[in-house]
Amino acid sequence: MKNVGLTTTIPVEVLYAAGVIPIDLNNIFVTSNKGKEYIEKSEMEGFPRNLCSWIKGLFSVALDNNIDQIIGVCEGDCSNTEALLEVWRMKGLHVVPFGFPRNRNIDSIKNEINRLMEVFNVSIRKVDGVKRELHYIRERIKYLDELTWKYDKATGFENHLWQVCCSDFNGDYNKFSHDLEAIISVIEARESRKNEIRLGYIGVPPIFTDIYDLIEGYGGRVVYNEVQRAFSMSGFDICDSIYDMYLNYTYPYGIDFRLEDIKNQIELRNLDGIIHYVQAFCYKGIEDIVVKNKLDVPVLTIEGDLPGQVDARTRLRIESFIDMLKDYRL
Ligand code: SF4
Numbered sequence: 001m002k003n004v005g006l007t008t009t010i011p012v013e014v015l016y017a018a019g020v021i022p023i024d025l026n027n028i029f030v031t032s033n034k035g036k037e038y039i040e041k042s043e044m045e046g047f048p049r050n051l052c053s054w055i056k057g058l059f060s061v062a063l064d065n066n067i068d069q070i071i072g073v074c075e076g077d078c079s080n081t082e083a084l085l086e087v088w089r090m091k092g093l094h095v096v097p098f099g100f101p102r103n104r105n106i107d108s109i110k111n112e113i114n115r116l117m118e119v120f121n122v123s124i125r126k127v128d129g130v131k132r133e134l135h136y137i138r139e140r141i142k143y144l145d146e147l148t149w150k151y152d153k154a155t156g157f158e159n160h161l162w163q164v165c166c167s168d169f170n171g172d173y174n175k176f177s178h179d180l181e182a183i184i185s186v187i188e189a190r191e192s193r194k195n196e197i198r199l200g201y202i203g204v205p206p207i208f209t210d211i212y213d214l215i216e217g218y219g220g221r222v223v224y225n226e227v228q229r230a231f232s233m234s235g236f237d238i239c240d241s242i243y244d245m246y247l248n249y250t251y252p253y254g255i256d257f258r259l260e261d262i263k264n265q266i267e268l269r270n271l272d273g274i275i276h277y278v279q280a281f282c283y284k285g286i287e288d289i290v291v292k293n294k295l296d297v298p299v300l301t302i303e304g305d306l307p308g309q310v311d312a313r314t315r316l317r318i319e320s321f322i323d324m325l326k327d328y329r330l
Contacts, residue, residue, distance in 0.1 A: 076252025
């Protein structure tokens with residue numbers, strides 16, 4: 001079967017309906033132990049040092065992992081993707097652009113999804129069938145999220161990992177579903193955690209490998225992963241059309257739309273504070289100004305650059321932030 005690489009979440013239902021294997025390049029990059037090697041390879045090709053590591057990682061991952069075709073999201077995700085696609089094309093890769101239109105208009109998103117269906121030669125009926133199959137898995141992901149914030153049993157990392165992997169369901173949604181049920185059984189059997197500082201994590205997923213464990217070591221726990229939860233598309237009704245789903249998916253449509261959801265979740269999940277992660281050299285770092293201005297809970301902004309463990313300075317800042325939130329509670 002053909003391997004189709006993704007630069008971020010796209011309507012994965014179309015790919016499963018077409019019988020190809022979706023592979024989120026981000027997930028390969030961040031879970032491999034070759035992250036820095038991938039970045040160096042891209043720099044050897046001429047990618048600038050002062051460019052986001054995710055872009056450099058994705059470039060090499062696609063060349064090294066038998067990817068037959070790539071869907072690159074040029075609108076609603078990263079300002080660098082357009083140029084990345086040009087270099088992949090130059091390297092001979094078959095690239096298909098996709099966009100989440102900035103105007104957030106139903107006709108515009110319909111056009112984009114219909115065009116993707118044409119590229120992969122699938123009907124809306126078939127796509128809808130896959131959407132219904134995936135709905136059950138998305139419901140179980142929603143339950144795993146509840147095991148995190150409502151029942152206080154899942155870790156921040158488990159919450160992050162299972163939701164972020166919904167971008168491609170690890171290339172095989174039946175196996176994903178089976179593995180998900182196994183981890184849910186393990187989590188359900190645990191005692192609920194008590195007296196932790198309840199944190200939200202907002203911004204792009206972390207390039208750090210140990211941030212969730214670190215936070216828990218300091219007495220906090222991430223009970224809300226904003227972008228990962230958006231990737232999981234788990235809040236929709238089975239009758240919502242695929243067009244409505246991707247129209248109401250918060251990640252691609254700007255910070256104000258995302259903040260509406262973030263504010264609701266702060267209330268619902270009773271959060272003590274927010275960690276806003278920004279990636280070095282990412283334009284989204286500017287959104288931190290709006291985040292700090294519009295949220296009423298304490299916000300700690302941290303920045304990551306290379307894959308690996310959290311650096312000493314950031315560790316200290318996270319520890320101090322959690323200590324400060326503990327003091328607020330007294
Ligand atoms: S972190 Fe920012 S610059 Fe890097 S790939 Fe994501 S959106 Fe693009």
